[in-house]
Amino acid sequence: MARIAVGGLMHESNTFATSRTDLTAFESGGLEIGDGIFQRWGEAHHEVGGFFESAAKNGFEIVPTLMGWATPSGPLTSATYRELTDRLLQALQEAGPVDAVLLALHGAMVADGEDDADGSLLAKVRSLIGPSRPLIVTLDFHANVSPLMVSESSALIAYQTYPHVDQRARGKRAGDLAWQAATGLIRPTQAMSKPPILIHLLAQETGREPMKGLIAGLEGLERSQGFLDASILAGFPYADVAATGPTCIAVTDNNLALASEMAEHLSASLWNYRHQLTATPPDAAEAVARGLATSQTPVILVDLGDNIGGGSAADSTVLIHELLKQGATRSLVVLFDPDAVLACQHAGVGGSVALSAGGKIDRNAPPLRVTGFVEVLHDGHYVEKLPRHGGIRNNDQGATAVVRLEGENRLVLTSLRHPPFSLGQLTSLGLTPESARFIVVKAAVAYKAAYAPIAGTIIEVDTPGLTASNPARYTYQRIRRPILPLDPEPIVEAVV
Template sequence: MTRPRIAIGGFLHETNTFAPSMAGYDDFVQGGGWPRLAEGDEIFERVRGVNVGASGFIEAAAEKGWTLVPTLWCAASPSAHVRQDAYERIATRIVSAIEAAGPLDGVYLDLHGAMVAEHLDDGEGEILARVRAAVGPGVPVVASLDLHGNVTPGMVAAADALIAYRTYPHIDMAETGRRSAVHLAGLLGTDRRDAKVFRQLPFLIPIAWQGTGMEPSRSIYGRLADMEGGAIRTLSFLPGFPAADFPDCGPSVLVYGTGQAEAEAVADELCALILRSETAFAGRVLSPDEGVREAMRIAQSANRPVVIADTQDNPGAGGDSDTTGMLRALVANGARRAAIGVIVDPAAAAAAHAAGTGGTLTLSLGGKSGTPGDRPFEGTFAVEALSDGRFVAPGPFYGGSRMNLGPSACLRIDDVRIVVGSRKAQMADQAMYRQVGIEPREQAILVNKSSVHFRADFEPIAETVLVCAAPGPMPVDPAALPWTRLRPGMRLSPGGPVFDRPAGQPKS
């Protein structure tokens, strides 16, 4: 029996169209918190043992005895749009490698689902359409997606199945790749294709309250898992990424089944549950001073650190990870045994390395991305530790990724320690503190530039978690963003105002 030949590739980016900086080709080469760009057989080594979809798919394919044809895999930290040159260089190489592979039995793509390029809104829909054109209508194409994907009709039309993560923090990325392989196996060598149902929901969900360990997502995903099986081959709920200004931004439901009527019924039930839960997608948000003072109060009697999410400068949602609002609040309120990270400032990191461990320096730290309401923090700092920024992040989110934050340092002002890096990555692993000599468990207060992913590695050591809204490019309330191109009638937050196209704005 001939072993099935399956092409694999990956191209991941979560786009915040309101963010200050675009993603260029080198951002995908470097990877940020993700593995570096890899082509051909080096993909197998680069993603092995890492919590990404391709890793789980490759493991499952080996168990099934498939012959894999690797093309290109890459990812970059979230930011504003992917530059046209970067998109076309990467997409062309993936599609060209698939075309050059000869006869294929299937294709698997590790995608995000919320990519917007400089020259087109639907990054994933475009690459799926190009792949479909390359392999023809008879070859099954399956993709895994982040649950923050903003799914489009084009994506659904071009793929035989889109299968999303079910955890946030995303500790099941590799497992989703494995589930994608199981689904693809059911399509190989057959003419059968599943019935598809795609529904878009009419309200934006703040990412800070999408976590699957909290309500209402915990109950929604529990019910979703119960629905799968029998006539329902796979289904997904994607809360979406509420910072991409184009008509298909927002939550969605995908159902694939052996019969259209059964799939429609399940989609109806799941959508009804989500709509009933709409107003529950909310939580308590504090100002920087309120959050620091509350953390200091709790810390007086706590044996574990109070963790604060600096959610609006989350580099996992497009922030540049350089705003200083929370640092300013820590210092102004006299916080003790406090640490914050990562503040990305290559010039400050270079100055720290020049000064050396034990040195002092006066500088303007962070605040260089032009975020409204933010500015650099002026101060004199002690250099407590230096690092080349290379380390392994073993926690459940990064899952063993080899990270490179570039030249890094621990700077101290008063009793506040700052992780300063040269490249951005979401503060979602305790190793990101330890690589510059800060033991997170010994701190009274930790301020993480992250919205939810940090919870996977930090909740087990935290006394409690607070959410603060310092100035940043990813508002905790999507209604605060200057939308111009959403679908008319979309609610800008749970139970919130309805989008109305600005006067004079042409239809998309």
């Protein structure tokens, strides 16, 4: 029976954030060893759950090592990166002889002093396990893939959906390839190509053309003789590193020339759609006015500049100020504000509070000064059983309070930054999101798996913040140049 080590470290690092991610963020998000990995991820709609599913199907033994995950935020401190890397390497060493290694990485992790944190980690793992042992790695659709990540792994298997609802399936695919490689049935060989473009976050959605058609084309490729897998990764634009941007990867059975040819073909196809891989959403004032003019409710206002899944502050008040300014009623807005939660706890359910909520980290609008009544106090834990972006089953938004304002507007105040990937964030509090007129989601696309089924109208809003949707808003210093849309269009004869 083949023995395959399983582990991973996952973090999406926004290098434009001044905050830093430390060990406590991983301890809060998820940091498990041994059997704890199965207990947290075994039944989840996550790639690690797919690893376990593949093991059950193929009959290989999983040797669990260490799995760490933290909410997207600023880069890791150098000490945190070193500590987590050392722990994973030690766990792999203690696993004893294994026939292959399966790792779940995000692919856009950055640490102080280490722009290519995932690549550096893979190089250390490769040094530990030797040059010939299969090392199969899953990546997020938003990974910024470096040459080092490709050279130090046997195969990179990325999600093919955004919102990410295929994580478990892609994990299972990676597990199947690891088992086949471990038993000598295949020899994964891969190549990559990167077109010189930054894709607008809204255009990365895989249910929206042209990305929809590009991803659909991968299915036929993977069924071709000699191919094992193929990926188009949109990249994470909120990281100022050399590898930032989309990547096309082709994995074959011991045929590097074929892998290189197809990776370049996919990259050229992506480049051909460069003028369609953008978007021009309205600003806050126009978006709220449009929402007030429609009868198709609830209106989902997508706060692009405060996209928590991209590492934002989670406390921007830009949209709630605009909603109140234009007289909106039955609005539902979530803000990260531990101090406001504490004030609500002191007041108790039914108590009145005068709050200065949000706007403490994101300074694009002032804190919201309001009075209201505490309707709900909750510990913030809830379970999501369906496939959702991120694949997390057991969720925690920290101690949470619901405050009712005038006009039946409601604030949900959380003590942990928590992205809107599940309606359970609201329904666990006794709220009925379908009855709201407006719901602000601090996201870009990932919320859709949960919110699109209940939405009457969706309006994406070009708000300011750490995750503003247009890359031209940022000052990049370390990415490849020239690159669209930051520079005049480069002449591309052969995309490599």
